[in-house]
Amino acid sequence: MNARPRSEKAEARAEAQRKRILDAAQHCFIEHGFHGASMAAIAETAQMSAGLIYRYFESKSAIILAIVEEQLVLLRADIGRNTCPDFAVIMTNEYGRSYRPEGRGMNAALLLEISAEATRDPQIAAALDDYDTTVRDALHDWLTRAREAGGHALADDAARRRALMLQCLIEGLKLRETREPGLDRALLFAALQDVVPRLLDADLR
Known part of the structure; x- marks a missing residue:
């Protein structure tokens, strides 16, 4: 009993x-x-x-693999919420937070360390590939989803291109965090507003 x-x-x-x-x-x-x-x-x-x-x-490599898997679990939970996020607001609010160990999402400095180690460790490289694929598929699903379901109703080909660009933007901001954690948030938000709405526009060819 x-x-x-x-x-x-x-x-x-x-x-x-x-x-x-x-x-x-x-x-x-x-x-x-x-x-x-x-x-x-x-x-x-x-x-x-x-x-x-x-x-x-x-080993330390096993720890890295577990960290990547932990991030995938969080990511899949976020995907399951089926919300319609405002990317410019989210990226501005999250900027600098993942540079701290307690921040949600892959820490910027840690991501650079893992990426460097992936060039030497095939298992870590495969785990990062899985992470990248999950992120891009999630963005693609969100972009192609109907508007009433919280998406942007983009055509498949356009969604694939823009999912890649959003992923590059997200990762680029993480790199910027490591070099400029005190970046003016008003400037960042204004810059994102110049770019993100165009990436989400179904009428943009």
């Missing part, structure tokens, strides 16, 4: 420990870079032994 409650409690504890490790690893990767952050440093930040961390993740 008590086996299930104990099992659920153990699973919850394990998930909490795993989350604690991932949060600590992200802080270390952002502060020291992927190669500068040792497992010992991650363990110290997480306030647990390195041996315990190895019970959950066999």
Whole structure:
């Protein structure tokens, strides 16, 4: 009778420990870079032994894969909301937030570290490819969705082109965050207003 409650409690504890490790690893990767952050440093930040961390993740690469998968889970949850976001407002409000470890979405500095490591690690490269595909497919789905369903009713070909451009814009802003976190938000919003509405315009050829 008590086996299930104990099992659920153990699973919850394990998930909490795993989350604690991932949060600590992200802080270390952002502060020291992927190669500068040792497992010992991650363990110290997480306030647990390195041996315990190895019970959950066999290497730093495994931690990176888990971070990417965690971001995919959040992304898929956002997709499932079927809302009609104002991209210019969202990108302005989110600018600089993901540069901090507590920000939602892939941290800008961390994304650069992961991207660099992907050039050397095929598994990480494959995980980033999956992430990129999920983002672009989500944008395409949103752009082609009927207006009454929260979309923009773009034709398939136009949606594919503009999904790519939106993805480039999003990633470009993340790079800009690392170099200019204090960018004037009014200027950013005005600049986005020059571009984003055109990318969402179904009548634009």
